[in-house]
Amino acid sequence: MNRGFYTILTAQFFSALADNALLFAAIALLMSLSAPDWHIPLLQQFFIISYILLAPFVGAFADSNPKGRVMFISNAIKVIGCIAMLAGMQPLYAYAIVGLGAAAYSPAKYGILTEFLPPALLVKANSWMEGATVVAIILGAIIGGLLISPGFMGTALDNWGIADSISVPKFAIVIILSLYLIAAWINLYIPRLPIDHRMPKRNPMFLMHDFWHSFRLLWKDPLGQVSLAVTTLFWGVGATLRLVVLSWAAVNLNFDLTQSTQLTAMSAVGIAIGAAMAGKWIQLETSIKVLPAGILLGLTVIALIFVTNWYIAAVMLLLIGVLSGFFVVPLNALLQHRGHLLMGAGHSIAIQNFNENIGILVLLGAYTLMVGHGVHIHWVLGVFGLFISLVMTAIWRRHRDDQVH
Numbered sequence: 477m478n479r480g481f482y483t484i485l486t487a488q489f490f491s492a493l494a495d496n497a498l499l500f501a502a503i504a505l506l507m508s509l510s511a512p513d514w515h516i517p518l519l520q521q522f523f524i525i526s527y528i529l530l531a532p533f534v535g536a537f538a539d540s541n542p543k544g545r546v547m548f549i550s551n552a553i554k555v556i557g558c559i560a561m562l563a564g565m566q567p568l569y570a571y572a573i574v575g576l577g578a579a580a581y582s583p584a585k586y587g588i589l590t591e592f593l594p595p596a597l598l599v600k601a602n603s604w605m606e607g608a609t610v611v612a613i614i615l616g617a618i619i620g621g622l623l624i625s626p627g628f629m630g631t632a633l634d635n636w637g638i639a640d641s642i643s644v645p646k647f648a649i650v651i652i653l654s655l656y657l658i659a660a661w662i663n664l665y666i667p668r669l670p671i672d673h674r675m676p677k678r679n680p681m682f683l684m685h686d687f688w689h690s691f692r693l694l695w696k697d698p699l700g701q702v703s704l705a706v707t708t709l710f711w712g713v714g715a716t717l718r719l720v721v722l723s724w725a726a727v728n729l730n731f732d733l734t735q736s737t738q739l740t741a742m743s744a745v746g747i748a749i750g751a752a753m754a755g756k757w758i759q760l761e762t763s764i765k766v767l768p769a770g771i772l773l774g775l776t777v778i779a780l781i782f783v784t785n786w787y788i789a790a791v792m793l794l795l796i797g798v799l800s801g802f803f804v805v806p807l808n809a810l811l812q813h814r815g816h817l818l819m820g821a822g823h824s825i826a827i828q829n830f831n832e833n834i835g836i837l838v839l840l841g842a843y844t845l846m847v848g849h850g851v852h853i854h855w856v857l858g859v860f861g862l863f864i865s866l867v868m869t870a871i872w873r874r875h876r877d878d879q880v881h
Contacts, residue, residue: 480592480667481601484544487662488585489608491551494655495578496616497623498558498571501652504624505567505645515568522568523575527833530579532687533680535826538583543591544666546584551660553577558653562646583825586808590816591669595760598809603755606805610748614741623648690823691830697818702875703811704831706770709867710804712835713860716843717777720860721793723853729786742790746797753798754805760813763806767872773799774865781854 499519506515538546557573589601622628624645633639633647642650694700718740725736758766776796783789815824846856 481589481604483662483666484547484585484588484592485604485608487547487551487659487666488605489612490655490659490662491547491554491581491585492609492612493616493619494554494652494659495574496613497620497655498574498649498652500617500620500624501645501648502561502567502571504648505561505643508643508645509567511567518568519571521837522572523578524833524836526572526575526579527582527829528837530576531826531830532684534580534829535583535690535823536683536686537580538587538826539823542668543584543588544663544668547581547588547666548660548663550577550581550584551656551663553580554656555653555660558649558656561649562653579829582829583823586812586825587816588666588669590812595813598813599758599760599763599806600755602805602809602812603751603801606751606801606808607748610744610751610801613744617741620648620652623651687823687826690818691827693818694815694824694827697814698875698878699810700814700818700824702764702767702871702878703807703814704828705871706767706807706868707804707811707828708831708835709770709864710800711832712839713864714800715836716839717796717860719840719843720853720856721780723847724780724857725789727853728780728784729789731786739786739790739793742793743797743800746794746799747801748797749794750798750801750803751805752801754802758802758806760806760809763810764875764878766803766806767868767876769799769803770868771865771872773803774861774863774868777861777864778858780861781857 502519506519554574554577557570557575557577560570560573561567586602586605589598589605593601626644629644629647630639633642633644638647694704721740721743722736725731725739729735729739731739754766773796776792776799780789780792783792811824811828815827818824843856843860846859
């Protein structure tokens with residue numbers, strides 16, 4: 477790994493740390509404004525909608541400019557979103573601005589790996605990137621929780637004599653804004669590389685046509701198809717299971733929301749472990765071999781129905797995380813490799829984000845529908861676990877003989 481990669485990794489860590497802490501600060505800000513309860517789950521929808529609506533444009537933008545510069549601009553947009561929250565803009569709309577920056581950032585942060593590193597190092601690089609992101613998720617939850625705590629930060633503001641000048645949520649946003657500024661500053665030190673997929677035209681109609689052409693091309697490519705299918709399934713199921721586990725822990729373990737949230741951190745730790753295992757043992761050429769781990773993941777989810785001891789629950793969630801990290805990291809690397817060869821890595825990551833976030837919206841919608849109809853959480857777990865195993869079995873049977881080249 478070269479110095480440029482570690483610069484990218486450090487910038488990603490600070491940006492992801494701010495992203496995850498900001499979610500808690502935005503929720504706290506909504507609550508301080510006495511916003512309706514339904515605004516809180518709506519926050520995430522406002523955030524991810526940019527990934528879908530801007531998909532035809534952000535990939536082309538990332539591939540047509542130095543990706544370090546794109547990452548700097550994206551973090552600058554996130555800073556603008558934070559400033560908008562501080563200035564009094566409705567938190568949902570301000571958080572959507574942050575989502576816009578995140579949508580532009582993603583194709584650059586992953587696409588740049590294919591420019592800096594040879595294919596043989598992509599799985600290892602992705603394991604580092606996922607590990608750093610998971611650490612940022614865990615620390616972001618801890619830091620975000622401390623920053624919005626009336627007992628901790630409220631007392632600190634009183635001691636500093638500024639409690640009457642700024643609320644706890646807004647002070648938290650100021651701290652998080654500084655994390656984005658650090659990430660943007662680090663982006664300036666990412667070495668510039670030649671642009672090898674510059675767009676011939678920049679008008680919106682051409683970009684949309686180019687996106688749909690790339691979309692079809694990647695889905696028709698056997699290796700692109702398997703990597704897109706797996707990553708779409710992973711993120712859709714992952715976002716949904718995060719909510720499912722909270723309800724399951726309340727029923728099976730009698731946990732309150734705080735305890736359930738802390739328990740879910742075990743899966744994040746597992747993802748970091750699984751990503752490290754993949755980086756050590758899986759090569760790009762053998763990335764298809766990890767698909768059976770996805771089948772086992774679905775069966776493990778079903779097994780949660782019978783767990784009533786929190787020690788066993790923690791181990792099971794850790795295992796779910798390990799299996800997830802182990803099979804998704806090599807497929808991420810494969811998608812970047814195929815996308816770089818076919819159309820430019822930025823394009824392929826934008827298409828990946830488009831598919832993944834539609835998957836999140838669809839599966840969250842399915843879960844919402846089941847909850848609305850009073851389906852017991854054990855049936856929900858069974859349906860989702862069976863869905864994962866069946867889909868991964870179908871993908872495995874279709875693609876197990878594919879050769880990576």
